Amino acid sequence: MPRAGLTPAAVVREAAVLADEVGYDRLTLAALAGRLGVALPSLYKHVKGVDDLHRKLAVLATAEIATELTAAAAGRAGDDALRAVATAYRGYARRHPGRYPAIQRAPDPADPEHVAAAERAVGAIYAILRGYDLTGDAAVDATRMFRAAVHGFITLEAAGGFGLPRDVDRSFDQMVAALDTAFRGWRS
Amino acid sequence: MPRAGLTPAAVVREAAVLADEVGYDRLTLAALAGRLGVALPSLYKHVKGVDDLHRKLAVLATAEIATELTAAAAGRAGDDALRAVATAYRGYARRHPGRYPAIQRAPDPADPEHVAAAERAVGAIYAILRGYDLTGDAAVDATRMFRAAVHGFITLEAAGGFGLPRDVDRSFDQMVAALDTAFRGWRS
DNA sequence: CCAAGAAGCTAATACCATTAGCTTCTACCG
DNA sequence: CGGTAGAAGCTAATGGTATTAGCTTCTTGG
Numbered sequence: 329m330p331r332a333g334l335t336p337a338a339v340v341r342e343a344a345v346l347a348d349e350v351g352y353d354r355l356t357l358a359a360l361a362g363r364l365g366v367a368l369p370s371l372y373k374h375v376k377g378v379d380d381l382h383r384k385l386a387v388l389a390t391a392e393i394a395t396e397l398t399a400a401a402a403g404r405a406g407d408d409a410l411r412a413v414a415t416a417y418r419g420y421a422r423r424h425p426g427r428y429p430a431i432q433r434a435p436d437p438a439d440p441e442h443v444a445a446a447e448r449a450v451g452a453i454y455a456i457l458r459g460y461d462l463t464g465d466a467a468v469d470a471t472r473m474f475r476a477a478v479h480g481f482i483t484l485e486a487a488g489g490f491g492l493p494r495d496v497d498r499s500f501d502q503m504v505a506a507l508d509t510a511f512r513g514w515r516s
Numbered sequence: 517m518p519r520a521g522l523t524p525a526a527v528v529r530e531a532a533v534l535a536d537e538v539g540y541d542r543l544t545l546a547a548l549a550g551r552l553g554v555a556l557p558s559l560y561k562h563v564k565g566v567d568d569l570h571r572k573l574a575v576l577a578t579a580e581i582a583t584e585l586t587a588a589a590a591g592r593a594g595d596d597a598l599r600a601v602a603t604a605y606r607g608y609a610r611r612h613p614g615r616y617p618a619i620q621r622a623p624d625p626a627d628p629e630h631v632a633a634a635e636r637a638v639g640a641i642y643a644i645l646r647g648y649d650l651t652g653d654a655a656v657d658a659t660r661m662f663r664a665a666v667h668g669f670i671t672l673e674a675a676g677g678f679g680l681p682r683d684v685d686r687s688f689d690q691m692v693a694a695l696d697t698a699f700r701g702w703r704s
Numbered sequence: 705c706c707a708a709g710a711a712g713c714t715a716a717t718a719c720c721a722t723t724a725g726c727t728t729c730t731a732c733c734g
Numbered sequence: 735c736g737g738t739a740g741a742a743g744c745t746a747a748t749g750g751t752a753t754t755a756g757c758t759t760c761t762t763g764g
Contacts, residue, residue, distance in 0.1 A: 331729065331742060358720060369722080370743050378721070434676035446679075468682040469690040472669070475677070476691065477661065480668020484660070488622035491634070494656040502657040503664065506698035513697040516690075519711060519760065546751060557753080558712050566752065706764095713758070720751080727744070734737090 332366050336374040339364065340384045347385065347426025355426065357381070382430060387442045389427035390435075393420045394449035401452050406459040407508040413456060414478050414504045421482040428482070450475075460511040470511055477503060520554050524562040527552065528572045535573065535614025543614065545569070570618060575630045577615035578623075581608045582637035589640050594647040595696040601644060602666050602692045609670040616670070638663070648699040658699055665691060 342364055347355040357378055361368040375381045400416035401409050421428040435442035453474050457467045481500060483489075490496055530552055535543040545566055549556040563569045588604035589597050609616040623630035641662050645655045669688060671677075678684055 334742080356720070357722095366742095367744060368720085369724095369745085372722075373742055432671070432675045432677065434679070465682055465686075466690075468680055469687045470694070472672070472678060472687045473665065473691040473694055476668035476672055477665040478668070479672060480664035480666070481660070483620070483671065484664055484667060487620045489620065489663070490660060491622070492656055494653055498653075499657045499660045502654075502704075503661040506658070506661055506702065509701040509703070510694035510698040513701065514694065515697070522711080544751070545753095554711095555713060556751085557714085557755095560753075561711055707762100708764105709760105709762090711758100711760075713756105715755085715757100717754080718752085721749090723748080724746085725744105726746100727742100729742075730740090732738090732740105734735100 332364060332370075334364060334366065334370075334374055336384065339371060339374045340381070340388055343381055343385055344388055344424075344427050347430070348424050349426065352426045352429040355381075355385075382433065383436070383439075383442075385427065385430040386433040386435075387439070387445060389424065389430045390442065390445040390449060392424075392427070393417070393431060394445050394452065396420050397449055397452035401456060405456075407505075409456045409459060410508055410511070411504050413452060414474075414500075414507070417478045418482055418500065421486070425486065428486075457511065460514065462511065462514055466514060466516050470514060473510070474507060477507060520552060520558075522552060522554065522558075522562055524572065527559060527562045528569070528576055531569055531573055532576055532612075532615050535618070536612050537614065540614045540617040543569075543573075570621060571624070571627075571630075573615065573618040574621040574623075575627070575633060577612065577618045578630065578633040578637060580612075580615070581605070581619060582633050582640065584608050585637055585640035589644060593644075595693075597644045597647060598696055598699070599692050601640060602662075602688075602695070605666045606670055606688065609674070613674065616674075645699065648702065650699065650702055654702060654704050658702060661698070662695060665695060 339360070343355060343360055346360055346363055350359065357371055358368055360381075361371050364371075371381075375384060396416050396419075397413050400412040404412050435446045437443060450471060454467060454471050456474075457463075457470050460470070462470050481503060485496055490499070527548070531543060531548055534548055534551055538547065545559055546556055548569075549559055552559075559569075563572060584604050584607075585601050588600040592600050623634045625631060638659060642655055642659050644662075645651075645658050648658070650658050669691060673684055678687070
């Protein structure tokens with residue numbers, strides 16, 4: 329009987345694929361084990377349990393989105409960068425509907441990899457705000473607003489919370505334009 | 517052996533209390549039955565299952581928050597109303613951390629009570645935007661932005677997503693002020 | 705007053721996660 | 735080249751959850 333040759337990384341990668349297919353809440357150790365051609369308890373050699381799997385998936389997804397946000401911001405400034413990063417943010421959530429909710433989990437301060445990924449993601453947003461002359465507390469507040477607005481839009485959209493026929497893409501564009509207006513006219 | 521005298525409404529009310537105590541994701545039929553002094557399967561006389569319970573809880577919470585948002589908006593206009601409704605929104609989420617996530621569930625179009633509650637909640641926000649001379653598509657877009665920003669802020673805050681020491685209440689006030697700026701300068 | 709329906713119960717089934725303890729492969733070292 | 739230790743897999747058992755079936759008992763309306 330040949331071994332499956334699993335590693336923690338391979339398990340988490342497959343978990344990410346599975347989550348995108350069936351949804352984050354239906355990511356189950358049983359389904360994951362079946363997918364990997366292995367009995368369920370065998371997964372415990374690679375992850376400590378379902379909570380640990382969620383944690384590892386959060387690290388993976390946070391690192392992925394951080395890279396995409398950073399790439400989107402590269403070579404752009406001002407409202408151009410704002411639009412690019414907001415679009416990349418929403419794009420990641422749409423391409424990876426199962427990974428995206430995992431990102432919500434706050435990093436354990438004792439996990440340097442997770443903390444670094446989260447800082448990289450937030451840093452990509454924070455950097456944009458220099459183009460609006462926002463620094464210090466104002467930049468922190470504006471970053472929080474950006475994250476809240478984009479994340480909130482993504483989750484409401486995913487939940488089917490926008491009932492009216494008005495085009496959702498257009499609403500998103502309008503929101504990003506309004507964020508630009510807000511950041512230009514920021515008053516501390 | 518005396519009857520517990522349950523009704524669907526009583527079951528959902530207790531579910532709301534329990535959810536606020538232990539969290540929405542730990543709202544379980546087993547715990548709910550124990551709380552009501554009844555065996556687990558007995559709950560099926562009042563709710564069809566856990567999904568139905570979630571649906572009913574969504575109706576309850578949506579109606580509650582709609583009432584609070586409407587009350588907050590009453591007698592106010594412009595940025596005054598904006599601040600009041602945003603504060604009421606966040607206040608509800610903080611007072612009812614277990615009910616709040618239930619609201620995310622989109623109403624079944626075939627459920628008039630749920631649809632009406634959702635329309636009442638969105639209507640309270642929509643009404644504010646008349647004070648900014650926003651109507652039609654612009655009002656829809658602005659309403660979506662308001663909901664996205666406030667909801668996103670609430671969920672990020674609840675998830676512990678704001679790591680930095682900067683005061684979160686102040687960030688929220690700044691965001692509401694920035695929404696005011698955005699709505700004043702709205703460009704279609 | 706009694707019959708029907710509602711409200712409760714127990715028992716059984718089916719997932720899922722977790723732990724314990726066993727077997728077998730593999731890789732490294734003498 | 736052989737043996738051994740550890741890693742990777744397995745089965746079995748336990749406990750929690752939801753759901754369905756079928757039974758009993760209370761309550762209420764005719």
